[in-house]
Amino acid sequence: MTExxxxxFRGEEGEGELxxxxxxxxxxxxxxxTIHRIQHEQDADLSCRWNCKAGKCGSCSAxxxxxxxxxxxxxxxxxxxxxxxxxxxTVRPLKAFPHVKDLVSxxxxxxEMAKAVVPIKGPEEPDWEFTQFEASRAQEFxxxxxxxxxxxxxxxxREYRKFDEFGGPRTMVRLANFxxxxxxxxxxxxxxxxxxxxxxxxxxxxxxxxxxxxxxxTDNAIIPLKERVVxxxxxPIKRIWRTLTRQNVRY
Amino acid sequence: MSEYExxxxxxxxxxxxxxxxxAAIEAAREGAKTAIICKSLLGKAHTxxxxxxxxAALGNAxxxxxxxxxxxxxxxxxxxxxxxRMAQIHAKESADRVRELEQWGAVFDRTPKGLINQRNFGGHxxxxxxxxxxxxxxxxxxTLQEKGIHSGVDxxxxxxxxxxxxxxDTTCTGCVAYNRVDGAMHAYSAKSxxxxxxxxxRCWSICSGSWEYTGDGHALALNAGAELIDxxxxxxxxxxxxxxxxxxxxLVTEGVRGEGGVLKNSEGERFxxxxxxxxxxxxxxxxEEEATEWVRQVVAGEIASVRRPPELLxxxxxxxxxxxxxxxxxGSTHGGAYxxxxxxxxxxxxxxxxxxxxxxxxxxxxxxxxxxxxxxxPTAHYVMGGVRVDAETQESTISGLYAxxxxxxxxHGANRLGGNSLSDLIVFGKRAGEYAAKRTVGMAQPTIDAVxxxxxxxxxxxxxxxxxxxxxxxxxxxxxxxxxxKVGIIRTDADLKTAITDxxxxxxxxxxxxxxPSMVYNSGWxxxxxxxxxxxxxxxxxxxxxTRTESRGGHTRDDFPVPDTGMWSHxxxxxxxxxxxxTIRQEELxxxxxxxxxxxxxxxxxx
Numbered sequence: 001m002t003e004x005x006x007x008x009f010r011g012e013e014g015e016g017e018l019x020x021x022x023x024x025x026x027x028x029x030x031x032x033x034t035i036h037r038i039q040h041e042q043d044a045d046l047s048c049r050w051n052c053k054a055g056k057c058g059s060c061s062a063x064x065x066x067x068x069x070x071x072x073x074x075x076x077x078x079x080x081x082x083x084x085x086x087x088x089x090t091v092r093p094l095k096a097f098p099h100v101k102d103l104v105s106x107x108x109x110x111x112e113m114a115k116a117v118v119p120i121k122g123p124e125e126p127d128w129e130f131t132q133f134e135a136s137r138a139q140e141f142x143x144x145x146x147x148x149x150x151x152x153x154x155x156x157x158r159e160y161r162k163f164d165e166f167g168g169p170r171t172m173v174r175l176a177n178f179x180x181x182x183x184x185x186x187x188x189x190x191x192x193x194x195x196x197x198x199x200x201x202x203x204x205x206x207x208x209x210x211x212x213x214x215x216x217x218t219d220n221a222i223i224p225l226k227e228r229v230v231x232x233x234x235x236p237i238k239r240i241w242r243t244l245t246r247q248n249v250r251y
Numbered sequence: 252m253s254e255y256e257x258x259x260x261x262x263x264x265x266x267x268x269x270x271x272x273x274a275a276i277e278a279a280r281e282g283a284k285t286a287i288i289c290k291s292l293l294g295k296a297h298t299x300x301x302x303x304x305x306x307a308a309l310g311n312a313x314x315x316x317x318x319x320x321x322x323x324x325x326x327x328x329x330x331x332x333x334x335x336r337m338a339q340i341h342a343k344e345s346a347d348r349v350r351e352l353e354q355w356g357a358v359f360d361r362t363p364k365g366l367i368n369q370r371n372f373g374g375h376x377x378x379x380x381x382x383x384x385x386x387x388x389x390x391x392x393x394t395l396q397e398k399g400i401h402s403g404v405d406x407x408x409x410x411x412x413x414x415x416x417x418x419x420d421t422t423c424t425g426c427v428a429y430n431r432v433d434g435a436m437h438a439y440s441a442k443s444x445x446x447x448x449x450x451x452x453r454c455w456s457i458c459s460g461s462w463e464y465t466g467d468g469h470a471l472a473l474n475a476g477a478e479l480i481d482x483x484x485x486x487x488x489x490x491x492x493x494x495x496x497x498x499x500x501x502l503v504t505e506g507v508r509g510e511g512g513v514l515k516n517s518e519g520e521r522f523x524x525x526x527x528x529x530x531x532x533x534x535x536x537x538x539e540e541e542a543t544e545w546v547r548q549v550v551a552g553e554i555a556s557v558r559r560p561p562e563l564l565x566x567x568x569x570x571x572x573x574x575x576x577x578x579x580x581x582g583s584t585h586g587g588a589y590x591x592x593x594x595x596x597x598x599x600x601x602x603x604x605x606x607x608x609x610x611x612x613x614x615x616x617x618x619x620x621x622x623x624x625x626x627x628x629p630t631a632h633y634v635m636g637g638v639r640v641d642a643e644t645q646e647s648t649i650s651g652l653y654a655x656x657x658x659x660x661x662x663h664g665a666n667r668l669g670g671n672s673l674s675d676l677i678v679f680g681k682r683a684g685e686y687a688a689k690r691t692v693g694m695a696q697p698t699i700d701a702v703x704x705x706x707x708x709x710x711x712x713x714x715x716x717x718x719x720x721x722x723x724x725x726x727x728x729x730x731x732x733x734x735x736x737k738v739g740i741i742r743t744d745a746d747l748k749t750a751i752t753d754x755x756x757x758x759x760x761x762x763x764x765x766x767x768p769s770m771v772y773n774s775g776w777x778x779x780x781x782x783x784x785x786x787x788x789x790x791x792x793x794x795x796x797x798t799r800t801e802s803r804g805g806h807t808r809d810d811f812p813v814p815d816t817g818m819w820s821h822x823x824x825x826x827x828x829x830x831x832x833x834t835i836r837q838e839e840l841x842x843x844x845x846x847x848x849x850x851x852x853x854x855x856x857x858x
Contacts, residue, residue, distance in 0.1 A: 028495020033499025040724030
């Protein structure tokens with residue numbers, strides 16, 4: 001059994017500080033286990049979100065040593081190894097969102113974004129037919145566990161606070177999911193451009209790097225959506241062609 | 252006078268997993284003003300962890316399948332203690348509910364013809380589970396969540412319901428909840444209330460459930476005077492992770508075995524061949540060659556002409572077999588069995604079919620399942636027992652109070668088949684929403700009784716003012732260890748009796764825990780309140796387990812190791828509250844009508 005030291009952010013609404021904890025570590029523990037151990041043995045009122053403890057629900061996102069990740073999928077042996085010897089492990093809440101208490105942030109903005117996306121609309125008749133190849137494209141985006149780590153990492157949101165103009169990578173993944181669904185008949189391209197502000201993304205791929213579900217957010221969701229926006233708005237020949245052939249397309 | 256906010260709805264749904272979301276969608280579709288109240292953020296409920304799939308006789312992967320076979324399999328898996336009408340409704344309606352999900356955006360894996368693909372699972376005669384890799388629950392909850400938020404349903408996220416409100420003749424008229432984020436109290440007037448709170452498996456220390464699984468809905472119903480049935484039947488899923496200790500209990504999908512994975516003991520034997528109960532004799536492969544041929548046929552997309560491997564026996568059977576191997580000294584290094592798919596399928600296939608299992612073992616245990624076997628053992632996974640409901644409407648024995656999903660009981664009898672839970676949620680979630688909404692037509696909005704609400708609020712706030720008590724987390728851990736040791740997979744009269752005494756002690760300790768005074772996201776306070784439900788529901792489970800002097804499905808007695816062919820083969824345990832005490836009585840189980848009885852094969856001995 002190993003003794004470790006760690007610092008956990010304690011406080012409400014952004015006011016607070018890193019508090020020192022010392023605890024015993026068992027073999028194979030993940031970071032979430034240490035938080036539970038602190039709750040059960042030291043401070044019952046320490047706040048964190050969690051549910052499945054298996055990387056499937058996306059509840060327990062936090063910034064461990066400054067890097068946002070799932071506490072349940074972060075092994076302590078790895079955290080200890082990455083932490084320089086003269087430093088102490090730190091655990092903080094997601095920084096991009098308003099702070100509530102301790103490790104809990106207010107992520108409700110993401111749920112507003114979800115509601116703003118027009119849902120799928122396909123044929124009325126059941127038993128839709130499409131191939132596994134077609135399914136796979138949408139399925140990648142449907143692996144999203146809504147941990148909002150991509151949102152927390154995206155500098156457009158985190159640093160530039162463009163919450164009113166930009167939907168963030170999670171919203172782009174949702175839009176891509178519907179837009180690339182083989183049976184969907186809805187058109188969301190004007191919203192991708194305007195309401196959700198896809199042009200704010202300058203494809204630095206930070207979101208892709210941190211996604212715990214391994215979704216290739218930038219290459220497979222954002223860039224194809226950007227291409228569709230370009231086709232719709234900025235390709236003069238296509239635009240003229242659509243006018244000549246009287247295609248009823250929204251702008 | 253305490254402060255609280257009031258709300259008025261036609262239908263209030265408690266819980267936002269598959270059943271709750273499906274119920275809310277249906278209630279809203281019926282025109283009811285509907286709210287969902289849920290303990291976690293939307294989309295995080297336990298349904299998200301379901302892996303294998305949703306059982307529905309679509310007949311896409313094998314056109315020999317149909318509702319009659321699904322009905323027969325469900326009854327047999329439940330050891331014939333199921334509510335026959337629920338099993339019939341479920342088998343008939345699940346296919347349409349799955350097709351409907353597809354139209355709401357779910358993208359299931361496809362057959363070569365481009366239809367929803369189906370996989371094999373324990374106890375299902377044909378490949379029947381509509382699935383998305385090994386993350387079907389995520390697909391279903393996200394689909395229902397997206398449908399729900401566009402159906403005009405109000406969602407109260409991170410609220411916990413603590414009390415049901417009732418009028419003078421016990422009709423349910425609403426509920427009291429607290430907001431976990433700021434501690435504020437809320438009272439809801441509702442013409443109908445639907446419990447969709449899931450299960451109770453946090454009562455065991457080795458479990459696959461999330462923190463939410465503290466039996467809230469079971470306890471709310473019990474306290475409101477409703478009846479619970481089948482509470483002795485707890486499903487210990489045969490394959491939970493066993494190593495390292497911190498991940499013990501996390502689910503390893505049955506899909507691993509559905510895709511050809513085999514179970515071996517420390518001597519390298521496929522011990523399931525020697526563990527086929529009489530009632531399943533002749534249904535499964537009897538040689539490794541036959542089992543291997545079945546996997547080959549299924550992988551090749553052929554219609555299976557030989558019998559399936561014994562690893563695909565029902566969960567109760569496999570869990571007990573693993574338990575026996577470990578007890579007799581043939582367990583794996585860390586006290587489980589070896590589950591091996593690396594030698595059965597290619598690395599590419601394993602990653603395509605079981606991506607989250609591959610990821611989970613790699614990240615949490617440092618095991619590459621494409622190269623080496625997994626170590627697995629039983630984990631408390633599901634409660635078959637729950638609120639007694641009407642098969643058609645899902646209304647409980649209390650007027651205006653409905654239940655759907657894991658919190659309800661009847662469909663699964665003594666043991667649930669894998670895949671029958673996700674289908675249960677959508678079939679009976681829909682029915683609960685529909686009938687709960689229909690009931691409200693023309694009904695006046697119930698008045699909220701301030702005195703009752705204030706008493707409930709006072710009870711909720713009380714732990715905040717306690718000082719120098721135990722950490723609720725300590726009581727929680729010890730309660731779970733006790734249940735694991737004494738009301739676990741193998742039970743005895745002596746253990747169960749001491750468990751009842753222990754629970755009396757826990758009931759006292761729960762009233763004096765100190766979570767600290769903060770009302771803002773105070774996890775300790777939430778736990779202190781959840782503990783009351785856990786003790787009551789642990790008690791209900793233990794009492795039922797003590798009473799049933801036989802072994803059947805998810806209830807195994809070391810002192811009564813075989814199924815009773817007499818009274819217990821057609822008797823249900825019914826639990827209710829008499830004042831403050833939890834009481835039990837027995838009731839004769841209603842038998843299916845002749846035309847359905849003919850579909851069953853009861854000739855083989857029950858197990």
